[in-house]
Amino acid sequence: MEPLAVRLRPKTLKDYIGQEHLVGKGKPLREAIEKKHIFSFILWGPPGSGKTTLARIYANALGAQIFELSAVSAGKDDIRQIIEAGSLGRPKVLFLDEIHRFNKAQQDFLLPYVEMGALTLVGATTENPSFEVIPALLSRCRVFVLQELTEKDMKTILKRTKYDVPKEAAEWLIALAEGDARQMLTVLDAAQELYGTVTLDSLKNTVQSKHLRYDKKGEEHYNTISAYIKSLRAGDADAALYYLARMVDAGEDPKFIARRMVVFASEDIGLAQPTALVVANEVFRAVEIIGYPEAQINLAHGTAYLAQSKKDRRSYDAYFAALADVKAHGNLPIPLHVRNAPTKLMKELRYGEGQKWEAGFSHEKGYLPEKLKGKRYLQQKTKDE
Numbered sequence: 001m002e003p004l005a006v007r008l009r010p011k012t013l014k015d016y017i018g019q020e021h022l023v024g025k026g027k028p029l030r031e032a033i034e035k036k037h038i039f040s041f042i043l044w045g046p047p048g049s050g051k052t053t054l055a056r057i058y059a060n061a062l063g064a065q066i067f068e069l070s071a072v073s074a075g076k077d078d079i080r081q082i083i084e085a086g087s088l089g090r091p092k093v094l095f096l097d098e099i100h101r102f103n104k105a106q107q108d109f110l111l112p113y114v115e116m117g118a119l120t121l122v123g124a125t126t127e128n129p130s131f132e133v134i135p136a137l138l139s140r141c142r143v144f145v146l147q148e149l150t151e152k153d154m155k156t157i158l159k160r161t162k163y164d165v166p167k168e169a170a171e172w173l174i175a176l177a178e179g180d181a182r183q184m185l186t187v188l189d190a191a192q193e194l195y196g197t198v199t200l201d202s203l204k205n206t207v208q209s210k211h212l213r214y215d216k217k218g219e220e221h222y223n224t225i226s227a228y229i230k231s232l233r234a235g236d237a238d239a240a241l242y243y244l245a246r247m248v249d250a251g252e253d254p255k256f257i258a259r260r261m262v263v264f265a266s267e268d269i270g271l272a273q274p275t276a277l278v279v280a281n282e283v284f285r286a287v288e289i290i291g292y293p294e295a296q297i298n299l300a301h302g303t304a305y306l307a308q309s310k311k312d313r314r315s316y317d318a319y320f321a322a323l324a325d326v327k328a329h330g331n332l333p334i335p336l337h338v339r340n341a342p343t344k345l346m347k348e349l350r351y352g353e354g355q356k357w358e359a360g361f362s363h364e365k366g367y368l369p370e371k372l373k374g375k376r377y378l379q380q381k382t383k384d385e
Contacts, residue, residue: 045146
């Protein structure tokens, strides 16, 4: 029997739940689907938010041939076969799941077919496409951002299963899934299959069993990376290496791990050891070039280094304190003496007055807008630190 998530998958917008900002009345994807507008786009959103379902609904509305590939296992030959397949007089829609896993060469190969209209691309990703999709391909696709499903959405989906789920069990399951409908339905289906009934205890036992393996899109994915980052933050290299090993063994995308390392190097280590960012970037670069299995050695090297580095979040905290003032006060007037004065009129208006082009020169009036004069964002370390 097909999994519950597959059996419940909507075939039309009428039955689709969530993402009202995209498929509500007059919204862009609804308009495109109803008007059968052919164009390439990327769906960016969290796991279980309805990306695959939307892609299929779109393709069905066009009356198109839909070809589904996962970028984890697909390659150029798969694209070539789709191009060479007969069109049957219908447009071809390629749904490329986890498009961020396609490397640059694979994306370059796909690009001309999207440009000439031989393929209509619908990509799906949980990662920011700005970082993972090459600019040329990204410029030919519209990006739609999906949001995590709400508690109300999850309750509606749960009711459609027709399973007898006690209120307490339903609340626990919805909280566990955190907006991931696929995760919720997978646990629910497994509990019914394993125990013959759905109760709070059977759900908890199901989650703890080995029946549900590491899902690179599901909760365990986020739990493990969270434990990894917290271990780095605590300086516990042993714990960090353990969680790294779990992710690598489960086949986690090495670039996903390395990207988090780059962020961590600035967010948590920062000024305490500026070379940490250099190391993290080099790990990311090595992972890109080498790939598995050897890349796990680079990841381990970087993990041990980051865990043992001193920590300093002052630059991170300072930036967000400054950002809070930007949002609170808007674009405050920049002091005249700080402004550039390329014209005679600007000089007459006292732009740049008193400034000297000398290394280390500090103007007596300071550099912040008048309203923020004297404000300190970057806290200085004490002698004891």
